[in-house]
């Protein structure tokens with residue numbers, strides 16, 4: 001066996017190639033289970049097959065590429081992964097980097113002649129972003145047993161399509177049981193999507209925790225009326241009610257020095273006409289905090305404020321919780337292994353909390369899990385300007401390779417390593 005060496009150039013070429021799939025007039029949008037997602041999945045499956053991996057599609061559409069040998073078959077695999085669906089007008093690295101780095105790690109180990117004691121797998125989970133179908137991280141949530149398969153397949157997207165129908169339509173309603181994925185350890189390499197690593201001059205983030213996420217859809221129901229003739233005091237303006245909530249959230253989060261962040265990312269008025277008072281406002285609230293109790297307090301405060309706005313604006317209110325995930329602590333043993341691997345390669349490393357949601361937070365329910373972050377230029381993500389330097393992408397993949405090689409080549413008695 002020669003020391004494994006990861007082909008970072010090939011990995012980057014694939015990231016760029018995948019980033020062209022779902023691009024229209026320069027804009028990359030590859031929502032889960034769309035035609036663009038199908039095309040990207042097809043490309044990924046072709047790469048997995050070229051690498052000699054067994055491709056498994058499960059019933060929620062998660063794609064696995066597995067390398068096992070007669071000697072290690074049947075043992076719990078070391079699994080790497082992330083997602084290849086994107087937000088609207090996305091960058092090319094979010095999720096795709098983790099999947100393609102996982103493939104590159106397996107190729108590197110295969111090409112080196114390594115004989116791992118455990119199978120290795122790379123997975124692309126369905127609908128991580130949650131833009132089209134809520135909740136986010138849906139494929140990994142189902143794989144971890146956190147949502148029944150039938151309920152997940154029945155989720156209706158923002159365009160009225162049912163996830164199960166869309167997976168059938170694009171040919172990715174597989175046959176495997178999503179619950180069969182029980183890794184020995186799960187590792188997810190991802191761009192940071194925030195400013196911390198760049199600001200601190202670190203090239204690797206060892207992610208110890210991930211903050212809690214709470215998503216709601218709120219509807220205010222008022223009365224449409226004439227914009228010119230209706231006195232201000234006689235209005236039941238659903239739009240004004242929604243605006244109050246947006247401003248309240250921003251002011252409240254800014255005034256408290258706490259870590260909670262709040263975003264209203266979707267809003268729609270009906271009838272949506274310049275001279276008609278909105279009868280209906282539908283908007284989303286994304287609340288996040290690393291502290292479970294504080295997140296709950298902020299959710300309660302929001303609920304109270306929504307009721308008070310409904311009263312004072314004389315509008316109806318209804319709230320639907322779209323996603324609710326507690327903060328997650330990753331496996332301390334794996335986090336330490338990431339730090340050790342970075343130190344061995346003399347890469348400045350920082351322990352950190354993830355602000356974004358990731359499939360690793362779901363896999364942490366069923367296996368020791370951890371994440372590796374690399375810097376994002378200017379902390380920008382969910383934006384086409386998302387960028388990570390080639391050297392940082394290569395460094396992150398090298399750390400992933402080292403940790404995975406250590407885990408997969410450890411003797412089966414050494415299972416405790418990953419459990420910390």
Ligand code: GLV
Nearest residue numbers: 129136355356357
């Ligand atoms: C996923 O990208 C999220 O954190 O919303």
Ligand code: MN
Nearest residue numbers: 094095128190
């Ligand atoms: Mn992501």
Ligand code: MN
Nearest residue numbers: 087094129382
């Ligand atoms: Mn994302």
